[in-house]
Amino acid sequence: MxxxxxxxxxxxDPPPRSIPRALYHVRAGISGFPSPAQDYDGGRIDLNEQLIxxxxxxxxxxxxxxxxxxxxxxxxxxxxxxxxxxxxxxxxxxxxxxxxxxxxxxxxxxxxxxxxxxxxxxxxxxxxxxxxxxxxxxxxxxxxxxxxxx
Missing domain, CATH: 2.10.109.10 (Umud Fragment, subunit A)
Incomplete structure (x- = not known):
């Protein structure tokens, strides 16, 4: 069993801990290459907030x-x-x-x-x-x- x-x-009820969250950006026009840092400029994921x-x-x-x-x-x-x-x-x-x-x-x-x-x-x-x-x-x-x- x-x-x-x-x-x-x-x-x-643990203290809030956040995990980095990547934001996805949509660009209207193409001019050059996007910066890799743009993938990591987002907010945070709080699993307590998401799951509880x-x-x-x-x-x-x-x-x-x-x-x-x-x-x-x-x-x-x-x-x-x-x-x-x-x-x-x-x-x-x-x-x-x-x-x-x-x-x-x-x-x-x-x-x-x-x-x-x-x-x-x-x-x-x-x-x-x-x-x-x-x-x-x-x-x-x-x-x-x-x-x-x-």
Whole structure:
């Protein structure tokens, strides 16, 4: 099962740090060569501003396990950072953090008729029918942050 490392996640409220952002310029006429410095005269990218519209209700978890990893290798992998917003109402198709029998799990919320269930992306893991287990939706995963090159 894919679960999160800590049920006591910290609220994301780091000091603003900005990343340089290149602006793209369109020129009406061609006269000479543009300066390479023009590519770097833009503002800054603030990932907090881009990814976290509600800082007081957003938490970050680290995923563990393989239940949300698809057979083709896509999906959520162990070590991925999950941004979770508790202020969003979960809907059909959302990836959620759910508390199931006291354990925090990452699953996809699906409604089969009027019966909600928690599904894994990995077919080796059976769905969890929410009426047959003690379940609570804790929050909705809004972003997955993965390091692709170390």
């Amino acid at each position: 894919l679960h999160v490392t800590s049920p006591q996640a910290m609220i994301i 519209p509600r800082p007081t209700s957003t938490f970050m978890f680290t995923a563990e396990g393989d239940s949300m990893q698809c057979p083709d290798g896509s999906g959520i992998h162990g070590g991925d950072k999950l941004l979770v917003d508790r202020a969003i109402d979960a809907r059909h198709g959302d990836i959620v953090i759910a508390i199931v029998d006291g354990e925090m799990l990452v699953k996809e919320l699906r409604h089969q008729g009027c019966m909600p269930a928690l599904y894994s992306s990995n077919p080796r893991h059976a769905p969890i029918m929410m009426h047959s287990a003690e379940c609570q939706i804790w929050g909705v995963v809004t972003h997955i942050v993965r390091t692709v090159r170390r």
